[in-house]
Amino acid sequence: MKKNILASWLLLLWLFISTGCQHEEAKAVAPTPEKDYLVSAKLVTELPQAILQAMADNRGFPGIKNNIKNDVQVYQVTYLTTYQGKDIQASGLMCVPKNVTGAMPILSGQHGTTFEQQAAPTNFPATFSGFELFASAGYLTVIPDYIGYGASKDIFHPYYNQQYSASAVIDLIKAAQSYAKKNQLQLNEQLFLVGYSEGGYVTLAAQKEIETNPKHNLTVTASASGAGGYDLVDMLAEVKSGKPYPNPSYLAFILQAFNSANAWNRPLTELFKEPYATEMPKLFNGVASAGAINRALPKEPEKLFNAEFFANLKKEDGELIFKKALVDNSIVTNWVPQSPTKIYQGTADAVVFYQNSKNAYDTFIAAGAKNLEFIPIQGGTHGSSIEPMLMSVIPWFQSLKQTPKE
Known part of the structure; x- marks a missing residue:
């Protein structure tokens, strides 16, 4: 028993x-399922080569016409990205060249600062930027709206936030890869990045994240950025000097964006003087233009900012959390570009000062950058420098682009 x-x-x-x-x-x-970043892709229009050439002429890019070879399908893409630790849906434009033989590279084009929701790239064709033309040269081209526009318009845009700038680009690239796989489009491993103004900052933010984080499984073939404002500490020095700044909308935008993205949630009266503190939600409602905001705000920092806040900015031990955020979100902090990179800057730019880009370049070179070039655009303003930049970037990218195999 x-x-x-x-x-x-x-x-x-x-x-x-x-x-x-x-x-x-x-x-x-x-096995852990691979995350699919693509939510949807909606065909907006199909543009024949002749129409694209006409658009290049009409929008001030006549020198690009010779590179326009393919008809292009334009899609509104919704994709997954993260904000404050949660998955959200963001949006962007995807331009797919037709009748391409062999594998295509991906190109991501990053647009400049916009205060208006209607200016988001997914409102194409009204928001034609010029980056769309790369698709007709054989690149699968994506243009992110950025968090805070399009599908994510209910979020205050995290302006000059390095993390969210990078993820908006990288996650759209992954969504484009998913679309290509599902639709039998061949992609090679090449990735080109280009951006101007805020887009210049976003471009280097994405490049920095890709080069320092191998989990993305991406390699940047070449990167071109223009007038991006890469050193936020240097920009703060200009503000602290008290000199009049012709575009106070940018200063108010950055300060509110940092307050929101970092969840500080400080009352606007702690940051701005009245009546401007009360007016900020109306001015940054996604409808007012940059010009309208600039006209409503004083150009002198001491008149715009709360007196105590502005005084503390000038003190070595004042506003330390804000100053640390500026350091953390400066592209020049703890990074040296590894991929072939060109930085463009107009010498007469009154929005993003020439010296800011030059100082960033000098910082990178001093830290050991090898594949970096600084290209001044003589006499170029913030508005006029994008065309000569693209005229330089296109042949450079084309020289690096793999020739599709038949």
Whole structure:
């Protein structure tokens, strides 16, 4: 009897151990599903080569016409990205060249600062930027709206936030890869990045994240950025000087964006003087233009900012959390570009000062950058420098682009 009881217990023990081991083994080998960043892709229009050439002429890019070879399908893309630790849906434009033989590279084009929701790239064709033309030269081209526009318009745009700038680009690239896989489009491993104004900052933010975080499994082939404001600490020095700044909308935008993205949630009266503090939600409602905001705000920092806040900015031990955020979100902090990179800057730019880009370049070179070039655009203003920049970027990218195999 004792032997039978013992045998029964041994059998039960063996069954428990064996089934437990099998359960643990099954858990260990279960594959983790790869995240699909693509939510949807809606065809907006199809543009023949002739129309694209006319658009290049009409929008001030006549020198690009010779590179316009393919008809292009334009899609509104909704994709997953993250904001404050949660998945959200963001949007962007995707331009797919037709009748391309062989594998295509991906190009991501980053647009400049906009205060108006209607200026988001997904409102194409009214928001034609010029980056769309790269698709007709054989690049699968994506142009993110950025968080805070389009599908994510209910979020205050995290202006000059390095993390969210980078993720808006990288996650759209991954969504484009998903679309290509699902639709039997061949992609090679090349990735080109280009952006101007805020887009210049966003371009280098994405490049920095890609180069320092191998989990993305991306490699930047070449990167071109213009007038991006890469050193926010340097920009703060200009503000602290008290000199009039012709575009106070940018200063108010950055300060509110940092307050929102970092969840500081400080009352606007702590940051701005009245009546401007009360007016900020109306001015930054996604409808008012840059010009309208600039006309409503004083150009002198001491008249715009709360007196105590502005005084603390000037103190070495004042507003330390804000100053740390400026350091953390400066592209020049703890990074040296590894991929071939060109930085463009107009010498007469009154929005993003020439010296800011030059100082960023000098910082990178001093830190050991090898594949970096600084290209001044003589006499170029913030508005006029994008065309000569693109006229330089296109042949450079084309010289690096792999020739599709038949």
